[in-house]
Amino acid sequence: MARVAVVGVGAIGGVIASLLHLAGRHQIILCTRRPLGQLIVRTPDGEIEVAATNLTDDVLASPVDWVLVATKTYDTEGAARWVEPLASAGAPVAVIQNGVEHRDRFASIVPQDRTLPVIIDCPVERHPDGLVVQRGSVKMNVESGALGSEFAKLFIPPDGWDERTSKFITGSLGGQVEIGFQNYTVTIDQTDDFLTAAWRKLCFNSAGALSALTLQPAGILRDPEFARAAADIVDECATVARALGAHLDPAIAQQVIDGYRAQPFDSVNSMLADRLASRPMEIDARNGVIVRKGESLGIPTPLNRLIVALLRAATPPTPPNASA
Numbered sequence: 001m002a003r004v005a006v007v008g009v010g011a012i013g014g015v016i017a018s019l020l021h022l023a024g025r026h027q028i029i030l031c032t033r034r035p036l037g038q039l040i041v042r043t044p045d046g047e048i049e050v051a052a053t054n055l056t057d058d059v060l061a062s063p064v065d066w067v068l069v070a071t072k073t074y075d076t077e078g079a080a081r082w083v084e085p086l087a088s089a090g091a092p093v094a095v096i097q098n099g100v101e102h103r104d105r106f107a108s109i110v111p112q113d114r115t116l117p118v119i120i121d122c123p124v125e126r127h128p129d130g131l132v133v134q135r136g137s138v139k140m141n142v143e144s145g146a147l148g149s150e151f152a153k154l155f156i157p158p159d160g161w162d163e164r165t166s167k168f169i170t171g172s173l174g175g176q177v178e179i180g181f182q183n184y185t186v187t188i189d190q191t192d193d194f195l196t197a198a199w200r201k202l203c204f205n206s207a208g209a210l211s212a213l214t215l216q217p218a219g220i221l222r223d224p225e226f227a228r229a230a231a232d233i234v235d236e237c238a239t240v241a242r243a244l245g246a247h248l249d250p251a252i253a254q255q256v257i258d259g260y261r262a263q264p265f266d267s268v269n270s271m272l273a274d275r276l277a278s279r280p281m282e283i284d285a286r287n288g289v290i291v292r293k294g295e296s297l298g299i300p301t302p303l304n305r306l307i308v309a310l311l312r313a314a315t316p317p318t319p320p321n322a323s324a
């Protein structure tokens with residue numbers, strides 16, 4: 001049995017906790033800012049009540065075997081206060097967030113070789129009453145190697161495979177774990193080219209800013225004018241990515257547009273969800289990083305720069321004494 005702490009139990013943290021619960025052999029510690037009466041995750045197979053200990057004060061945190069961080073990137077400072085004691089005996093830290101700077105965010109407190117960047121795709125939202133609604137399958141991407149393999153194994157049911165499990169392919173390098181439930185799957189891909197995987201996801205996320213700006217769901221990209229704008233935003237991101245060594249498909253912009261168009265018209269991305277809830281947005285992690293990296297490489301990124309400025313202007317001021 002491993003002691004696994006989840007720091008930040010919103011949409012993604014809720015899904016991760018439910019998967020750990022289904023693995024059935026962990027002591028789960030949910031680290032939150034406010035007490036969590038119960039954690040219910042409504043999956044495509046029905047509701048799961050996660051059996052876990054809840055901590056709300058990082059002073060009470062003690063070393064665990066794995067730390068899984070699932071806060072928004074703008075809450076890194078608060079998350080780090082949990083990570084420090086939880087990982088103080090050498091536990092690896094999986095950073096399950098958007099963007100391309102997972103390691104940098106915790107570099108001052110966790111050695112690089114103990115940090116595992118994780119990219120996740122999952123249609124999920126959290127409701128104000130704490131309910132987490134997961135609408136489909138979970139796809140995660142990690143670097144290949146020992147840490148990636150150990151992370152994937154956390155989600156595997158204990159005694160081999162039961163009727164919920166359809167497939168398990170693994171290898172220390174470039175392996176894949178796929179767990180099949182009745183109406184959804186959980187796939188954990190281990191890739192030798194994580195840089196490309198992370199920037200490909202950022203290409204998708206960069207265009208999502210159009211939703212946050214217009215307060216419109218994914219359907220906005222069915223409009224040809226917005227699709228054209230999205231393509232230009234993605235092209236800036238892809239140019240920076242390629243200069244950094246990512247191998248992106250020449251048709252990445254069209255793939256992003258097709259991806260948004262394949263989503264239900266009313267799909268709300270997490271940046272739009274943040275804006276609608278008057279929370280901060282992951283502006284820097286999703287669009288600001290393209291501007292910053294572009295600047296350092298001499299690549300102009302005027303559209304992403306404009307997006308950053310507009311979204312910052314649309315961000316409600318942080319009330320005095322509130323944590324950002």
Ligand SMILES: NC(=O)c1ccc[n+]([C@@H]2O[C@H](COP(=O)([O-])OP(=O)(O)OC[C@H]3O[C@@H](n4cnc5c(N)ncnc54)[C@H](OP(=O)(O)O)[C@@H]3O)[C@@H](O)[C@H]2O)c1
Pocket residue numbers: 007008009010011012013031032033034070071072073075077078079082096097098120121122123124125126270282
């Ligand atoms: N939602 C999606 O569909 C989706 C899909 C792919 C990737 N992602 C990425 O996954 C990451 C997590 O996103 P999310 O949608 O799960 O965010 P979320 O629903 O906003 O959840 C974040 C959680 O972190 C908690 N938190 C913040 N600071 C904390 C602290 N100091 N201590 C403990 N808990 C803290 C928040 O607590 P409060 O409840 O107190 O605010 C919240 O419950 C982001 O990088 C996001 O971009 C999300």
